[in-house]
Amino acid sequence: MSQTTQSWGSRIGLILAMAGNAVGLGNFLRFPVQAVQNGGGAFIIPYLVSFLLMGIPLLWVEWSMGRYGGKFGSHSTPFILDSMSKKRWWKYIGVFAIFTNLGIISYYTYIESWTLTYTIKSLSGAFSGIGREEVAGMFDTYVGINGTLTDDILGINLPVWAIVAFLATLCLNIYILSKGLSGGIEKVAKIAMPMLLVFGVFLAIRAITLGDTNIDGCDTCNTHAGLDFLWNPQFDSLSNPKVWLAAAGQIFFTLSVGMGTIQCYAAYLKPKEDIALNAMTAGWTNAFVEIVLGASIVIPISVGYMGLDWVMENAGFMMAFKTMPYLFNQWQPFIAALSGLAWFGLLFIAGITSSLAMGTPWMGFVEDEFGWKRNKSAIILGLIVLVMALPPIVFYEYGVFDEYDYWTGTVALVVFALAEVILFAWVFGMDKGWKEITGGADIKVPLFYRFIIKWVTPFFILIIFISSLIKPMDGNMSDWAVAFSQLFSEGSWPWANDSIIAQIFHLNEDLKWFAADGPTAMFFKDLSRFVLVATFVGLAIMVKIASNRRKRKLTTPKILEE
Amino acid sequence: MSGSAILFMVVVQLSVTIVTAYFFYRVLTTKKKPEPDSFTDNDDS
Secondary structure, three states: OOOOOOOOOOHHHHHHHHHHHHOOHHHHHHHHHHHHHOOEHHHHHHHHHHHHHHHHHHHHHHHHHHHHHHHOOOOOHHHHHHOOOOOOOHHHHHHHHHHHHHHHHHHHHHHHHHHHHHHHHHHOOOOOOOOHHHHHHHHHHHHOOOOOOOOEEOOEEOOHHHHHHHHHHHHHHHHHHHOOHHHHHHHHHHHHHHHHHHHHHHHHHHHHHHOEOOOOOOOOOEHHHHHHHHHOEOHHHHHOHHHHHHHHHHHHHHOOOOOOHHHHHHOOOOOOOOOHHHHHHHHHHHHHHHHHHHHHOHHHHHHHHHOHHHHHHHOOOOHHHHOHHHHHOOOOHHHHHHHHHHHHHHHHHHHHHHHHHHHHHHHHHHHHHHOOOHHHHHHHHHHHHHHHHHHHHHOHHHOHHHHHHHHHHHHHHHHHHHHHHHHHHHHHHHHHHHHHHHOOOOOOOOOHHHHHHHHHHHHHHHHHHHHHHOOEOOOOHHHHHHHHHHHHHHOOOOEOOOOHHHHHOOOOOOOOOEEOOEEOHHHHHHHHHHHHHHHHHHHHHHHHHHHHHHHHHHHOOHHHHO | OOHHHHHHHHHHHHHHHHHHHHHHHHHHHOOOOOOOOOHHHHOOO
16 A cells, blocks of 8 residues: 655646646647548547547546545555455456556657657757658668668667667656656656647747748648648548547547556545546647647648648658658758757657656556655666567567557557446446546536446447457448448458457468568567566566555554564 | 638637636636645545
């Protein structure tokens, strides 16, 4: 049980830390791409509906679960869940939320280190005067893909500078975590989040006011064409379930729900402190950063210089590193350096405020259950992350990175969110649950949310889970119809490669581990799965040990303990 | 930009900004609750 005496220093600090947890790279890179691929401006309708029916309820559920667990001295999900039910196995479901964070932080800190390196490169003028292909090539060389590395060590291509930057970023994270909640995370959030807003507003104004860039032979090279492309509503897309699924998925991932970080932050609240208004403020701050800032930067600036056709074909996460530096360098040197600083600085802040949150479940768990000091907890976290991060860094080009992202950053989140909302609404019960949500509330929580939390939110998450589990090829409405007709006529299902079932059983994949020239991508894929499974099992054993320690404490008279 | 795109963008972005600002205003202007000073105040029942 809790040995900790930590708490938040101020309400605004807590909200900024929670908002920082939610605001991540996806706000600037995933949201605009999802919008342009799913109906432009009309995407915002299912997005907001999903926010109201799934996002807000999940925020309230997670905040109240955390505050409830905190009353019993539990600051990590296994024992927060344990405090809500008499069934002892719920604590093992709680393992998901520590596992998820260890998995994500391993590759997320690596991406964070790219943004740090690119901030420095932008300021030093490393991108000035070079073409788009060269900028993209610089990134490939930096992370060591496409055989671009020259630093061969023992036959393994090591991206030396990327590893150095990763270690520096990891050390920074560990140092801040070792300073605790109010002395580390809260201080960073109070300084970094306003900076993020300033950087974002600067870039958004630049994109909106730029207009026609007068590129020869490019009719659509105009930032306003980019905004039109993103916001022009295609209402017919609303009848496509794929668009609704994409919107629900975006809400799910942008709010950082299903990770256990919100519960862990909220566990340090006092029992009568508000959660209803705090959760709304943090959630809407994330929506502001995503809809107002995120939508106004990457797509408009890219269309402004590359044209609509290029963006439609190439819009994706890697544009941040492979394209944006080139685009900034179309401006005067000073503005280009400033924009590079704003863009990569903004991404770095979005990244570090999220990765700090991801470290908290581990910190809360070992401090509560094993009585470790903060420094020890943080250093051991750093060592675990270092070991887990090596496969995605060293074997990046074999898809290890994507494997981590798929299992920890996608599947585990949905599984945990589904479990936690069932626990809250059905096992803990809505009577007690509603009392938790409204207890100490500084706003009136609409009564219909009682119904939504019990019925609509679990249904929403269940649909997301099932559609990911058995997703057919492409996943359009027509593909589902074709899949069912194939099931009934031929007795088979056209699994999409990224469906959970196809991934588990390696369907449509070559299973060979070794080829004539060495280990195959499948070998590295299974190696990364082994690392992830070992991590989960290791954490489950730690939870079992912690549970036994708790039992011993309860049965041992205090006088004997002393 | 087409009229519908401008309208959609302005309405959505303005609405989200106003809602966010409103919640921040509520947070900043809500008075801090006094610390509970007795066992009864801490009791849920």
